[in-house]
Amino acid sequence: MAYAIPFIRELDIEYGEVDRLTPLIRRVVCPNPGAFTFKGTGTYIIGEGNVAVIDAGPADPKHVDAILRATEGETITHQLVTHTHVDHSPGARLLKEKTGAKTWAYGPHGSGKDGPKVEEGGDFDFDPDHQVRDGDVIEGDGWSVECVHTPGHTSNHICFALREEKALFTGDHIMGWSTTIVSPPDGDMTDYFNSLDKLLARDDAIYYPTHGAPIRDVHNYVQAYKSHRQLRENQILDVLKSGPKTIPEMVAVMYADVDKSLHRAAARSVYAHLVHMTGDGRVKTDGAPTEKSVYSV
Numbered sequence: 632m633a634y635a636i637p638f639i640r641e642l643d644i645e646y647g648e649v650d651r652l653t654p655l656i657r658r659v660v661c662p663n664p665g666a667f668t669f670k671g672t673g674t675y676i677i678g679e680g681n682v683a684v685i686d687a688g689p690a691d692p693k694h695v696d697a698i699l700r701a702t703e704g705e706t707i708t709h710q711l712v713t714h715t716h717v718d719h720s721p722g723a724r725l726l727k728e729k730t731g732a733k734t735w736a737y738g739p740h741g742s743g744k745d746g747p748k749v750e751e752g753g754d755f756d757f758d759p760d761h762q763v764r765d766g767d768v769i770e771g772d773g774w775s776v777e778c779v780h781t782p783g784h785t786s787n788h789i790c791f792a793l794r795e796e797k798a799l800f801t802g803d804h805i806m807g808w809s810t811t812i813v814s815p816p817d818g819d820m821t822d823y824f825n826s827l828d829k830l831l832a833r834d835d836a837i838y839y840p841t842h843g844a845p846i847r848d849v850h851n852y853v854q855a856y857k858s859h860r861q862l863r864e865n866q867i868l869d870v871l872k873s874g875p876k877t878i879p880e881m882v883a884v885m886y887a888d889v890d891k892s893l894h895r896a897a898a899r900s901v902y903a904h905l906v907h908m909t910g911d912g913r914v915k916t917d918g919a920p921t922e923k924s925v926y927s928v
Contacts, residue, residue, distance in 0.1 A: 635855060636810065636852070636855040636856060636859055637848070637851075637852065637855065638807065638808055638809065639807040639808060639843060639844040639846065640808050640843075641844065642669070642670050642807075642808075642843060642844045644660045644670060644671075646660060646661070646662040646671070646697075647659070647662070647693070647694075647697040647700075648697075649676070649697075649700075649701035652839075652845070653796060653798070655677060655678055655679075655773075655774055655793065655795060655796055656675060656676070656677060656793070656796070656798065656839065657675070657676040657701060658673050658674065658675050658676070658839075659673075659674045659676070659694070659697050659698055659701050660672065660673050660674070661673075661674065661688040661689060661691055661694040661697075661718075661722075662691075662693075662694070663688070663689055663691065663694075663718060667718075667812070668718050668842055669806070669808045669809065669842040669843050670842075670843075671688075671842075672686060672688040672689065672694075672718050672719065672841055672842065673686070673839075673840070673841050673842065673843075674686055674687055674688050674694070674698055674722075675800060675839060676698070676701060676702060677771070677774050677776070677793060678771055678772060678773050678774045679705070679773065680705055680706070680772060680773075681705070681706050681708045681771060681772035681773075682702055682705050682706070682707055682708065682709075682771075682772075683707070683708065683709035683710070683711055683769075683771055683774065683776070684698060684702075684707055684709070684710050684711070684726065684732070685710075685711045685712075685713065685791060685800050685841075686711075686712060686713055686719045686720070686722075686800075686802065686841050687710060687712075687720075687722030687723045687725070687726045688718060688719065688721075688722040689717055689718050689719075689721055689722055690717075690721035690722055690724070690725055691722060691725075692725060694722060695722055695725045695726050695729065698722075698726060699726075699729060699730075706730075707726065707730045707732040708732065708771060708772065709732065709733070709735060709769060709771060710723045710726060710727065710732050710733065710734045710735065711734075711735050711736070711769070711776065711789075711791050711800075712734055712735070712736035712757070712759065712789075713736075713788060713789055713790065713791070713800065713801075713802025713803070713804075713841060714736075714737075714784065714785045714787055714788040714789065714802055714803065715736070715739065715740035715741075715753060715754040715755075715757045715785065715787060716752050716753060716754060716785065716803070717752055717753070717754050718752075719754070719802070719803075719841060720736070720754045720757045721754050721756070721757070723757070724756070724757075733760035733761060734757075734759045734760045734761065735759060735760070735761045735763050735769055735778075736757070736759035736761075736762070736763065736787065736789065737759075737762065737763060737764070737778075737780060737787035737788070737789045738758075738759065738762050738787050739755070739757060739758050739759075739787070740753040740754055740755050740757060740785070740787065740817070741753060741755075741785070741786060741787075741816070741817040753785075753817070763778045763789065764778065764780065765778060765779060765780035766778065768794075769791075773795075774793060774794075774795055775793075775794050775795065776791045776792060776793055776794070777791070777792040777794060778790075778791060778792075779791070779792055779799070779829070779830075779833070780826075781801075781802075781804045781826035781829060781830070782819060782822040782823075782825075782826060783804065783811075783813055783818065783819055783820070783822040783823025783824075783825075783826045783827075784802075784803045784804055784811050784812065784813060784818055784823065785803075785817050785818060786817050786818075786819065786822070788802055788803070788804055788826075789802070790802060790804055790830075792833075792835060796836070796837075797834065797835055797836040797837070798835065798836065798837050798838075798839060799830075799833070799835040799837070799838050799839070799849075800838075800839045800840075800841075801838045801839065801840045801841075801846075802840070802841050803840070803841060803842065804826060804830075805830070805838055805840055805846065805852065805853065805856060806840045806841075806842050806843050807838075807840050807842070807843030807844045807845070807846050808842060808843035808844070809842075809843075810856065810859060811823070811856075812896070812899070812900070813900065813903040814899040814900070814902075814903060815899075815902060815903050815906055818903055819903070819906070819907075820860070820903040820904055820906060820907035821906075821907045821910060823860070823903075824857065824860065824907070827853055827856060827857045827860075828857075830849075830853050831850060831853050831854065831857075835849055836849070837849065838852070860904075863885075863900070863901075863904055864904050864907075864908060864913075866885050867881060867885070867901065867904055867905065867908065867914070868908075868913065868914075868928060870884050870885060871914065871926060871927055871928045872928065874927070875925045875926060875927040876925065876926060876927075877923070877924070877925055877926070878898050878901050878902055878905070878922060878923075878924075878926075879894075879898065881901055881926075882894050882897050882898050882901055885897070885901070898922070902920075902922050905920050905924075905926055906920050909926075913928070914926050914927070914928060915927050915928065
């Protein structure tokens with residue numbers, strides 16, 4: 632059964648100002664709107680007095696100053712980072728310089744801080760003060776957060792569950808306004824499907840993505856995300872029924888009604904699906920799947 636994703640594309644914000652969302656949650660949105668960030672990076676502040684900051688955003692001094700204004704008279708005791716893309720983690724360094732607040736995250740980007748720079752948009756300078764793993768609990772002053780490892784968008788992606796409010800901060804794993812990019816080699820579609828299933832097995836009441844509005848009907852939303860990905864894989868199989876094809880040939884058919892300026896991003900998504908589908912045997916190619924391979928069923 633196919634589910635239409637009920638995107639939420641309205642978000643009333645004022646850049647540089649803090650919005651009170653719940654008794655324990657505030658949000659400040661960075662003025663970095665774009666094709667991949669919606670209206671900007673939403674930085675969340677958890678607690679009162681001694682607080683945590685989730686995703687300090689890009690290396691934007693003005694945004695860091697806005698976070699400091701929002702927490703004036705308080706102490707930032709923790710910085711939690713969902714993953715290492717340049718719109719999420721570089722601001723943590725600037726905020727640490729101002730406050731001394733240390734960082735908690737899964738680890739460096741992809742192959743590591745000293746590994747090959749294999750992905751556009753990766754923050755290869757980030758190295759957390761504290762590495763966390765799935766199921767770890769971070770205790771604060773009046774709040775506690777469970778770490779939920781959700782690889783797929785990146786290998787080091789972590790969601791953070793605020794246990795006092797059954798709220799999950801989903802980073803880019805689930806977004807309110809758009810589907811999530813899964814781009815190899817660090818992005819992995821098999822991992823992404825597994826991470827969607829992990830959320831379906833949880834009992835979170837609300838999601839707070841880093842980009843976009845809160846999501847309330849969480850299980851139906853995740854199921855719609857999963858259904859959308861399964862539909863894409865069925866489209867790939869349908870296209871390959873007429874004979875072997877390269878990724879550009881598949882994209883030209885599957886995205887015929889989409890602006891060609893978006894075909895490059897579409898090709899990365901199709902490639903991620905093909906890596907997944909060759910892994911489980913539904914699609915064939917000679918050798919390891921690459922962006923230039925010829926695929927068949």
